[in-house]
Amino acid sequence: xxxxxxxxxxxxxxxxxxxxxxxxxxxxxxxxxxxxxxxxxxxxxxxxxxxxxxxxxxxxxxxxxxxxxxxxxxxxxxxxxxxxxxxxxxxxxxxxxxxxxxxxxxxxxxxxxxxxxxxxxxxxxxxxxxxxxxxxxxxxxxxxxxxxxxxxxxxxxxxxxxxxxxxxxxxxxxxxxxxxxxxxxxxxxxxxxxxxxxxxxxxxxxxxxxxxxxxxxxxxxxxxxxxxxxxxxxxxxxxxxxxxxxxxxxxxxxxxxxxxxxxxxxxxxxxxxxxxxxxxxxxxxxxxxxxxxxxxxxxxxxxxxxxxxxxxxxxxxxxxxxxxxxxxxxxxxxxxxxxxxxxxxxxxxxxxxxxxxxxxxxxxxxxxxxxxxxxxxxxxxxxxxxxxxxxxxxxxxxxxxxxxxx
Ligand SMILES: Cc1cc2nc3c(=O)[nH]c(=O)nc-3n(C[C@H](O)[C@H](O)[C@H](O)COP(=O)(O)O)c2cc1C
Ligand code: SF4
Numbered sequence: 001x002x003x004x005x006x007x008x009x010x011x012x013x014x015x016x017x018x019x020x021x022x023x024x025x026x027x028x029x030x031x032x033x034x035x036x037x038x039x040x041x042x043x044x045x046x047x048x049x050x051x052x053x054x055x056x057x058x059x060x061x062x063x064x065x066x067x068x069x070x071x072x073x074x075x076x077x078x079x080x081x082x083x084x085x086x087x088x089x090x091x092x093x094x095x096x097x098x099x100x101x102x103x104x105x106x107x108x109x110x111x112x113x114x115x116x117x118x119x120x121x122x123x124x125x126x127x128x129x130x131x132x133x134x135x136x137x138x139x140x141x142x143x144x145x146x147x148x149x150x151x152x153x154x155x156x157x158x159x160x161x162x163x164x165x166x167x168x169x170x171x172x173x174x175x176x177x178x179x180x181x182x183x184x185x186x187x188x189x190x191x192x193x194x195x196x197x198x199x200x201x202x203x204x205x206x207x208x209x210x211x212x213x214x215x216x217x218x219x220x221x222x223x224x225x226x227x228x229x230x231x232x233x234x235x236x237x238x239x240x241x242x243x244x245x246x247x248x249x250x251x252x253x254x255x256x257x258x259x260x261x262x263x264x265x266x267x268x269x270x271x272x273x274x275x276x277x278x279x280x281x282x283x284x285x286x287x288x289x290x291x292x293x294x295x296x297x298x299x300x301x302x303x304x305x306x307x308x309x310x311x312x313x314x315x316x317x318x319x320x321x322x323x324x325x326x327x328x329x330x331x332x333x334x335x336x337x338x339x340x341x342x343x344x345x346x347x348x349x350x351x352x353x354x355x356x357x358x359x360x361x362x363x364x365x366x367x368x369x370x371x372x373x374x375x376x377x378x379x380x381x382x383x384x385x386x387x388x389x390x391x392x393x394x395x396x397x398x399x400x401x402x403x404x405x406x
Pocket of ligand 2: 162179180332334335336338340341378380381382384
């Protein structure tokens with residue numbers, strides 16, 4: 001298998017994402033028309049049947065999430081997570097730059113499912129150009145009548161990685177400091193301004209028009225059975241074609257790197273791949289035949305996460321890279337909970353000591369204890385996932401650590 005399968009990006013560079021009519025000409029907004037003609041519960045069932053799972057990292061079933069939203073006499077909100085702060089990840093930007101109308105249509109489909117006519121897109125602060133595209137795209141979709149009474153507003157983040165966590169994102173939209181909330185209650189029950197709120201990723205929303213237009217079975221038949229559909233990946237690092245691809249979810253990592261990516265730069269050997277962004281596990285060469293879908297990646301102790309694939313060649317210093325990653329987490333920890341606030345700086349401190357050749361086995365033992373505490377006790381996914389690069393490299397690249405111990 002060496003070909004991409006483009007669904008979301010099929011008309012990339014052929015249509016203007018700012019112009020609703022361009023999208024309508026290639027079949028756009030038919031899915032929303034169908035969704036609005038359906039009973040609300042039947043619509044949720046259709047999305048459940050498609051098997052669509054979140055593309056923002058946690059892989060939760062989208063239809064299931066929507067079904068938890070209580071329909072009482074109060075406002076409900078549809079929130080799109082376009083924070084995309086994970087280093088090496090830019091697939092949501094590509095979807096917005098190439099096919100923003102599919103995102104808008106997907107949000108309105110969700111609105112039809114939960115009886116909401118308010119949508120917010122929370123956009124990464126470093127993406128000012130995309131915000132303009134989105135705003136013009138919304139205006140055009142409203143003017144064409146395609147969105148009907150569904151309204152969408154864009155909110156900008158200020159560059160905090162933690163604001164990608166759904167409850168921190170909600171706090172930020174409300175105008176508060178972006179810190180995660182305790183869960184439960186989950187946003188589906190008490191989210192934005194304590195009202196029921198669905199938060200989904202850009203790519204999750206953008207899949208919906210195609211599911212509604214082509215049918216749930218069609219979508220369920222693409223890629224891996226338990227995580228169907230396509231996935232937009234961004235390939236970075238020591239690889240010949242460092243760009244984005246859309247592939248079916250049963251595509252494997254080796255084909256992503258060697259067939260689509262053209263292999264390791266300069267004909268060098270591959271040392272490791274980190275999948276899912278900074279908090280992803282480091283995967284050694286012997287696991288490259290693993291399909292990229294959520295469950296196959298979990299089975300090897302990794303995660304698909306945001307879909308970033310970072311390639312490291314044989315010359316890369318794994319301990320040095322993990323030390324930099326630990327600095328990133330120390331910097332991005334919001335400080336609300338103890339295990340992460342203290343744990344991330346302590347991880348960074350020990351990693352720097354190892355990297356400088358000043359550490360002994362006792363430091364490695366402490367790192368492992370710290371990692372266990374953070375995974376089990378941190379309040380949100382940031383602190384829970386911060387030790388994953390350390391753990392996975394201690395497991396697969398122990399030799400590189402032992403070379404630096406004194
Ligand atoms: C620290 C942290 C950062 C996150 N960043 C993002 C992000 O940039 N984009 C995103 O969609 N989800 C991100 N998530 C996951 C969200 O909390 C949430 O699970 C997701 O937006 C739900 O959408 P989905 O079900 O469509 O994937 C992040 C989670 C954590 C803990
Ligand atoms: S785990 Fe880290 S980022 Fe998350 S709430 Fe605790 S301190 Fe903040």
